[in-house]
Amino acid sequence: MRRMAKCVRDRRRAGWPRRVAWWRAWCLPAVVCCSVWLCSSPSVQAAEPPQFNRDIRPILSNHCFPCHGPDSAARKGGFRLDRRDDALANADSGQPVLVPGNPGASPLLQRVRATEAAEVMPPPEIKKPLSAKQIDLLERWIAAGAPYERHWSLISVQRPAVPAVSQPAWVRNEIDAFVLARLEREGLPASPEAGPETLIRRLALDLTGLPPTPAEVEAFVAEILAAQQTDRATTANSRSQTEAVYRRWVDYFLDSPHYGERMAVDWLDAARFADTNGYQVDRDREMWAWRDWVIQAFNSNQSFAQFTIEQIAGDLLPNATPSQKIATGFHRNHMLNEEGGVIPDEFLAEYCADRVETTAALWLGQTFNCARCHDHKYDAFTQRDFYGMYAFYHNVAEGGIGNYGASIRRNAPPFLKLPAPELEAKLAKLRMDLATAQPQLKDLDAKLQAEQPQWEEQLQKTLAAGAPANTPPTAPVPEDILALLKKPAAERNEADRQKLSAYQQSTHPERKALAERIAGLTKQIDETDLQIPTTLVMEELPQPRVTRVLMRGDYTRPGDEVTANTPASLPPLAADLPRNRLGLARWLVDPANPLPARVTVNRFWQSIFGTGLVRTSEDFGTQGEPPSHPELLDWLADEFVRSGWDVKHVLRLMVTSSTYRQSSRARRDLLERDPDNRLLARGPRFRLQAEFLRDQALAASGLLVKTVGGPSVKPYHPPGLYEQVTAGSTTNTYVAGTGDELHRRSMYTYWKRSVPHPAMLVFDAPFRESCSVRRSRTNTPLQALNLLNDPTYVEAARFLAARMLTEVGPTLDTQLTQGYRLVLARAPQPRELAVLRAAYQRALTEFQADANAATELLQVGIRRTGTELNPARWGAMTVVASTILNLDETVMKE
């Protein structure tokens, strides 16, 4: 705490501005009239002076910064517009381009107004002309004195006051106040609350990535209805009982072991986690222990600050535990090139750069990759900043290449051996045996040496007598030994003596057996040791490597030497922090740092609501989108830090809000006004991500194996994909696992970077080659084919059908209803039931006429059911189950 307080003081001394309420200027009445409302600046009343962050920076950034911005190498005309002092200084022309208060005397305005191609700015060839409206804004801004503001995301987080609203009853927590205040300004009503069945499915999917069981749905609905009755009986507006029930269920899901799995999935994308090394050779690595660490960290609700510190620098903590070391695998998740011709320096540079870019994207929401080759074109980060960060990561005891050509496959160092009690016990025994055998050998050799004169004498005699069969040696004595034997002892040198001694040992049966035993034990020890699972970790070199700026990012062109440092435009690394990864990690979670809390709560918001408050969750820079609800973002960021970086607390706030609990129905007025739902006048509705789609089908059908953690597994996979792409040998055929491995949660599916599981790619999963914090959500025919025909889903339909037929008695309608309940957490409506009923009857008639067809369908997938069912009925119900699994409502979270 003291350290942080000091850091704040340092920051103040360093002139870090504590601006008040940057968002206040932003939140002026905005007229939402079309789908692009967020991209364009809200209209500005003619009388009102433009706001720099809202109105001016986007113009300067997009149209001017590439040549008059932070990148010193690309700068033209000798002036920059991203900083006021510089903008007001003399340019190459000998005068400043901006004259505050005097647009007419400002060359900037003259140039943007110019009509001749040679004069006008921006130059026509860059194809970014300014509109009349933009020029007008620039003029009024200069007239108002050309005031600058720091870019919004770099201003320190201030806790905003919670706004007053005219319908306070709707407000369950602060989130709602901010959202409703905005809706009221826009004149839009919020949507009614979603029904309890929708809500529990939404909660379960959001917090565990699994659908609720029918029993959970039933209990939740009953409890909510009972609580509502109690509340109504108490006072007119009371909802305390209902709230208590709802919150209890939220905690129920947050406490589930599957919560950690759900949260880990997003983190694995960001951390570029995979089971192979990537690049051309793309061989396996062992990294699941790190993945399990992430799940465990979320489940135990480790503070995000500690979560950060352990992953960036767990190995540098005092008395680091094995778990803290495992955590550092985070920055070993990058790809590793094992191609034959790799030049180590080239890829060492690649790995370090990847770590910098990942850190910047994930904690700072900044596109540092731009600054690898030159100063950033838009944001205030220099190439020196990049290599300052690089230096933190340039000190790992690693090679630039993997284990290519090594006879034994093993993770590329540095790695950590995981606890493996059985193997360790076996090793201990082997080592003890070895420790026993080695002195025996030593003793025997001493004995043999002492007996050497007698042995030699005996041998001479034997040779003279003509080698009787029952005395050693049985094999002919080699020529060189014979020669030595003839040599008088006094004339023999050391090498002669050793040679003779070695021969004596090799012909001694007991000695030979002992030596073989020792060799065998050594080999066994090596082999057993290799069986102990390992995981990649970070480890510092005793002597730091020298880091130099790489000109144009090229490892063959080192420039100035730099030392580890944080970017100059952010609060400085406190003087009492070490200039190593541990210092960097602590800096990342210093409350004075304006970015990490904002960037992190925004990603949580994105997970729950589908779109971040800042839509460009990977870019909080000047080219990124500004937040839709800036005050809410800051309030959440501040609350996150105040709560001690409590992830569950922030998620709980989100999912208990009225905002979250709204119906997701796309109201026609909203499709017109706000089709992307950025104003949050309805609940989130979007497609489940790849992993949770399959998990949902497995869970609903009862196939899901819920084991948490362990080595990655290989479920069903279409044949031929690996053979087409991977290197020549047959070992690259994908061999599916057996038993439980086929039905684990999708996050445990073996992730091969060159050929990720096709069902993952079809549903927009990234390749996991670099940090990714936002997935696309496409809607395509290949997805339809996957859900219709993949044996995974056919088998799931088969099992879902079996549950429908066996779990709820013989009535068809009840059975069909059970299918809906298992997948959608609700009963079908009468018209839906009619479609299902007709579907079943049609399929039944067909399969009764074509019994083979049903039998064939019921053979898809390896798992068999325990019960014998009538094939025609089961086949028909499988068709219905597959229908349910393919509904839009099924693939969507509503």
Place this chain on the structure above:
Amino acid sequence: MSVESLFALSRRQFVSRSAVGLGTAALAHLLGEQLQASGGLPGCPQHIPKAKRVIYLTQAGAPSQLELFDHKPQLKEQFDKDLPDSVRQGQRLTGMTAGQARFPICPSMYNFSQQGQAGLWLSELLPHTSRIADRMCVIRSLHTEAINHDPAMTLLQTGHQIAGRPSLGAWLSYGLGSENDDLPAFVVMISRPSGPTNAQPLHERMWGAGFLSPRYQGVRFSPGKDPVLFLSNPPGITNERRRSMLDDVSSLNRLRLEDDPDPEIQARIDQYEMAFRLQRSVPELTDLSQEPKSVFEAYGPESQKPGTFAANCLLARRLVERGVRFVQLYHRGWDQHANLPSGIKSQCYDTDQPSAALVEDLARRGLLDDTLVIWGGEFGRTVYSQGKLTANDYGRDHHPRCYSIWMAGGGIKPGTMYGETDDFSYNIVKDPVHIHDLNATVLHLLGINHKALTYRYQGRDFRLTDIHGSIVEGILA
């Protein structure tokens, strides 16, 4: 992985069906996204294109220019002499030969002769390709920066060595959309070498969409039951049963749509219809039974074996006939670090006849005029031998400073040799062409200014040619 073109019909259907009463903004919003997906970008192509589609015959592993296209007769006299330092100029070598004690000059074992009226110098390994000499333009001065396969192939495909950018095919799908409603705009087919050569590993990212929407990603067509993943119905489900089942799915989705006018529901209904159409159009496409015997004879003996380069060449023709925008074949196995003479011969057996047959077939059908065919790999090979050099055996290491490819059709000047290398095929002495220049030229032929096809990602307007690339005027017809 998605089928960009398949959105075309979706959009039309959407327009016709959306009379249900969607707000115009919602409609515009949805169309905005889908317009891009189907018809390409507004204003694209930007000028009248010479080529409407591309067949890219990617030779993975780096074919040796010295044995195929870059004739260096004077090397014969320098057999096993040391490569002069003045030629190498201290340029970097891969980790495989950097430690070699000598760099012995290794002339091609194979002879060259002049072919066609244009007199292009081509290797005896390419008897069929020699036949189309007057249709080809051989570029002998292509160069790259990458010295190992993965970065080099990534650069060739995406204009950047580091993974994460869209491939050429994805850019074209994004910019130009598709001419076919029932097939993907960007199809990828991969073949293995028939010889004992180690097949070059590839990577799904090489035909990926990078930061563009995954819907622009190349769709892999494979030999076998399911040319497209999960295309066939499960056993027991006939097409009729599938149709009935899809009607049920559709009915239930429509009931939902009555309650909730989310355009996503309508889009889902349409995607399922397109999936059904794919189930019909793809088997029709891949069924070669109606092709006459003469066609198989032209493409060679391997063309009847599914999954070979020859069979894929024939499929490529069928795909472009149906309006598929970008067909990319990969043939693996060109990485001859050792035993080059036998390895390259086997590779040429796989590729020479079908490549030539494809060009002739396209010409016969009047498709060559607006179809661009490109044949080549990710870099070249060294003039010095990797490992032991004998009279009839040697290997060659990776060489990024110059290599050869050929192009034909859509807007390419036929019967041309472009660019020259030094006497060692080590450095370029005339008309260098960088990968970016090649890509700029390909885009130009397709009616696109490579500087103007951009996509804003992480705040920056990215393009295929990064900040480089000039059109290679000398190869344009």
